[in-house]
Amino acid sequence: MIKLYNTLSQELEEFQPIAKDKVSMYVCGPTVYNYIHIGNARSIVSFDVIRRYFQYRGYAVNFVSNFTDVDDKIIQAAHEEGITTVELADKYIAAYFEDTEALNVKRADHHPRVKDYILEIISFIEELIEKDYAYEIDGDVYYRTRAFEDYGKLSNISLEDLREGASERLEDGAGTQKEDSTDFALWKTAKKDEVSWESPWGPGRPGWHIECSVMSTELLGDTFDIHGGGLDLTFPHHENEIAQTEAKTGVTFANYWMHNGFVNMEDEKMSKSLGNFIFVHELIKEVDPQIVRYFMASAHYRQPINYTHTALEEAETNLQKVHQAYTNVSYRLNSAAYELDRDVDDLAAFDALERQFQEKMDNDFNAANGFTIIYEMSKLMNKYSERVHVSKQVLNYYMGRYEEILDVFGIIVHEEAELLDAEIDALIQEREEARFGKDFIRADEIRDQLKEEGIILEDTPQGIRWKRKNHE
Template sequence: MLKIYNTLTRKKEAFIPIEEGKVRMYVCGPTVYNYIHIGNARSTVAFDTVRRYLEYRGYDVNYVSNFTDVDDKIIRAAKELNLTAPEVADKFIEAYHADTHALGVEEACHHPRVMENIPEIIDFIAVLIKKEYAYEVDGDVYYRTRKFENYGKLSDISIDELEVGASNRLNAQENNKKEDPLDFALWKSAKADEISWESPWGAGRPGWHIECSVMATKYLGDTIDIHAGGQDLTFPHHENEIAQSEAKTGHPFAHYWMHNGFVTMDNEKMSKSLGNFVLVHDIIKKVDPQILRFFMATTQYRRPISYSETTIEEARANLTKLKMAFDNVTYRLKDAVATGEDDQEQFDQFNQFKENFIKEMDDDFNSANGITVIYEMAKAMNIYSERSIVSKSVLEAMLDQFQELIRIFGIVFEETALLDETVEQLIEERNAARAAKDFQRSDEIRDQLKEEGIILDDTPQGTRWRRGQ
């Protein structure tokens, strides 16, 4: 049975969806004022992998991930770039799609934007005011945090701790407008030359937290199965989402809360505010996007991961090993017999790999253990492909299952295209040189092909080739 670590209860729980066979999943998306950095991408890749596994297990996943397209950072970026806020948002939403597509991320079922949901946000806030969970002051609307019972239950922080933090963090002018330092903004009154919308409280724009409450309930209903995002969103963002949503609807907001670990550089959390970030837009110009995807997807989502040249090279080497296993089996299809004497034994072995993979991934999507099973599968594929006689039905079954499982991590292998005529002639010449024991010429040809990005593998079944990573 699939189990998920629930941040709300701080334990692993059996996953029981609201509606059998279906999953309502909301993942907090980026604030689109710049290209995404690898920390942003880690969350996107982690929950894309979760989604893929849920679909593999037979669930119909309604996957919603928003764009925050109006925000203080976007407004600042618009001034710096001499663009409007919508133009900044459009620019970096397009960049987000390009970068995540390169990383093999599937499109969300819905990608709602704040600016497209302003009427719904205003209506949501109006209900909170009517229920006395919110109040208006000089065009601003604040949420009465203390009125919501068990505030802090997600982040496990007491009201007293929060009060001290809020008093130290907020300026006097803002505190003077609030009934309580813990109260947070639902609607912000308009400032000169900033984007705004008309509301019952005057011109303004939404606060950050209200956006996700509105979009999650609009597209998925008052109660959803899974709400996910980065660990840094647990407080205050997700805590405030719970308070807003449950105050309005009177129902639990989400049954399972999932949070991915940070990406670190030099043992320090990576973030734009710290200035120690690297942009995916830049990384994938130097690193194969599939390697970057593999690096992030094969660490269990709750664990932190360290980004460095060393860890990327480790991912490259491991992915190359898997690709070689795929190539070995693909190559042997050319001379395989229809069936073999021990086909059933091979089928049973690979069925066991599948069961082991599911067992590991059912344990809170433990992709680190899941990929270990796939490494074992690749080893078995290599051993089998070295036989003098191989079965076509076994090889095809191996490939089908191998690709089905590796695809959960967002990895797709394709059979490399045939060499062009010139390179084929070089390989034939090399084979002839080896037969004549002219090893100097043989090595020269190998080096020449290597410069073209083509690596030769001499196997008992003949010389094979692959493109270097």
């Protein structure tokens, strides 16, 4: 039974889906006015792992993650680049997919955009006005936070403790005409020459919070299983989503609320104001995306992670160990028997470790503990591959289960072997002949020549092994 930490109850709860063996899940996506940074990537990777683990455990997951493509920052960036807001959003959505695919993130089942839900947003706001949860002043529409009795239940923040503007995003410079300082914008009247849509209150555009309420309920229903996002979204964004959605529908919005931890940069909180953030677009030009993925995916999603060069080096070392175990087993297929008498025991040994892995991950998707079991699997595979006699049945089973488990974290170990061209193949054969004839000088020369070609040779008791340098 999977247990997860519910931010709403602040407790570990057994996951009980609305529909048997199905998970409906909405995760807040980026505002597409620039490339995603490593903080965005942490959230994206965290929920990708959670989604993958649900699927590994046999659930069908309907996963929705939005793009905010209507926003003050988008308007400003589009103006600076001399293009339309749609062109700017298209540009950075394409970049988002390029960067996340490099990190081996699965695309969501739905990636809704605000611009495609304007009519639904207007209808949603109209219902809130009809129920007296919202009001219009001079073309702006605000939500009455004090009308919702449970406001603050997610973040445990009292309305009385909020200072003016606390429930607003930076783009709302109005506020003096609001009934209450804690009310937040649902619809904002258009300024001169900015993107807008016609509405019952005049030309304007949606506020930030309303978009996710509309897109999530349109795609997943009034109540769905899991709503997720970064810890920084707990208040005000998710708090406001709950207030406006439950006011409209009269039912629970999401049964479970999940939030991933922050990314610190060299022991300091990452902040755009401090300028200590890194765009993924630039990072993956310098660092293997699988190393970045491993660094993020191997930590517990709720815990903060500290980005340092040392942390990346450790991730690279651990990733190499994981790869090496798979490579060792794969190599032994060449000399394996079809079956051996002790296959049942060897298969059972891996199964026992996989059950331990599931126990660790079932406890709030604890990837850090899950990887302790993966390292035990690696040791088992390494030890087995060193035996004189090995079984194809066991080797293939180890490889298949290992691949599937690592796929939970988006780690790729299976790579199609690249064929050696005739020249390199001949050099390896010549080196073997030189060694057999005790011409070790020539053998070493060939090893060095192959190394320059990116081919690393390994002399093992089972024979020569090779790998390409960029696959390390």
